[in-house]
Amino acid sequence: MATTEHVEAVRAFNRFYTAKMGLTRGSYARPLPEVRVLYELGQGTEEVAALKQALRIDAGQLSRVIAKLEEQGLASRHVSPADARRQLVRLTDKGRERFAQMDAESAQQVGAVLDELGDAAGVVEAMRSLQSAIEPQGTLTLRDPEPGDLGWMVQRHGELYGREYGYDQSFERLVARIAADFDPATDRAWIATIDGERVGAILCVHVDAATAKLRTLLVEPKARGKGVGGALVGQVVRHARTRGYRTLTLYTNAHLHSARRLYERAGFTLTHEEPENAFGHEHVAQTWSLTLNP
Template identity: 50%
Template sequence: MDHVPASPQEEQVAAFRAFSRFYTRRIGLLEEHLYDSPFSLTEVRVIYELAQRAGLTASDLGRDLGLDAGYLSRLLKRFEAKGLLTRTPSKTDARQSVLSLTEAGRAAFAPLDRASHDQIAAMLGRLSAADREDLVGAMRRVQRLLGGAPDADEPFRLRGLRPGDIGWVVHRQGLLYATEYGWDQTFEALVAEIAAAFVKRFDPAWENAWIAERDGGIVGSVFLVRQSDEVAKLRLLYVEASARGLGIGRRLVEECIRFARERGYRTLTLWTNDILVSARRIYEAAGFRLVEEERHHSFGKDLVGQNWNLDL
């Protein structure tokens, strides 16, 4: 069956399904390693849950792990008979009892836990540090997007420039403005040029760049370059569509302003286009004033360029 995906939608569905099949196998492999323990896979899942969370009832377990009530009942009875588990009647509901592992239960769980831990650690160990971070970040993202994890306490983090960053920024901006506004590749080339020039002429005393990260992936960036002793320019502000509404853009601009003030610049300037309305709102809120507009034909489109200034 030659599946030639017709639309992006279909391609996404195909990728999702491919991933599910892939991970089903992967989980199978992970579980095989467990098979010299005295517990079945489901038993391990139950013990794991009991070890992690306190105050569980049988129905909690059944619901969360998707187990049959009858099967679970017997399983728990077996655990209790082996002395791994105690049940104390619930105070609020006489039908339920609260489950908790005994010392023996924890002792039985420890080697399993360790084996699983070591197995994963070994797998991660085979990757480079960068790939490891990348992998874990991607997993967090999948989990978050499929509704499996609450947002972290800290929704994003700022850091400085690292290898690979400017390419990534060029890639994402090139793609975004091409799909969203139909700009051609000369825009991407311009971004590449600006980013390259920034790195080559980088003067840490006067310039800086910030990358916003979320779940190990880059979701935004901004560059501050020196134009003269008095004037700094904010360039390449960018926030991923999937990370909007978290205040990342505002925060990046704030960092720029703070840095510019600190270094004694008098004016912060920037160039943008009128169609980029969400960026405009950020600039306005930060106190920038529109000083100039001019029509131009760039990136295959007729556009209205804008210069904005902020007195520091």
């Protein structure tokens, strides 16, 4: 049973933390719900239902926050091309600029605080322990594929990309061909699970003696933000480097912002892009590359 002392200790910590981390000034000097919605939009979350789940916010309050962002020219609403009943929210050019500014300021402020500490690693570990104590995340595991996993990967790609981006069935057929061509003698696959439940997948496909290709990265919506995508991409990079490949490449589309951020963090750089009509839409197709063993 929480005592008055416990409650006051938590409130005191909240006041200390928000002031210390600069959450009451700069780009963060706006209502917290607006900041959180901007962040989720900047991470590539577009569907209103997904925003509501990620923020754990009342639907009415979320609608009011989105309306304020629209009034400021930071966001715009759209009907999902896959389902007219679903609503999407996207950052405008002005919104992306504001998010980039906010994100950079936040990173600078947090970095400055950590630089002042004698044991930054210990503080970060304590934060992780606190997060785990408040809300256990489950155990993330990357395992080899089992019977049925490749079929599940194809199905979920078709369903998620159709619902979130309006892709037609040609995308699901593409993923099915990739799965059919998977060769365990030369290729590797990993299935991400949390407490045994499948939440993600990725392939590393052999191209030639010098080159491998990262393919079919998938993270279930409910597992996003839990490190699943980073763990999968990191696993492919480690495997490709260990196998002696010199270069790791991948194909993506410019509008897949969350995936692109994962690739950038892993060290990939954009090497080529061009307009493409695929999966029922006009896209900007991109090729990214990572030098492993020069």
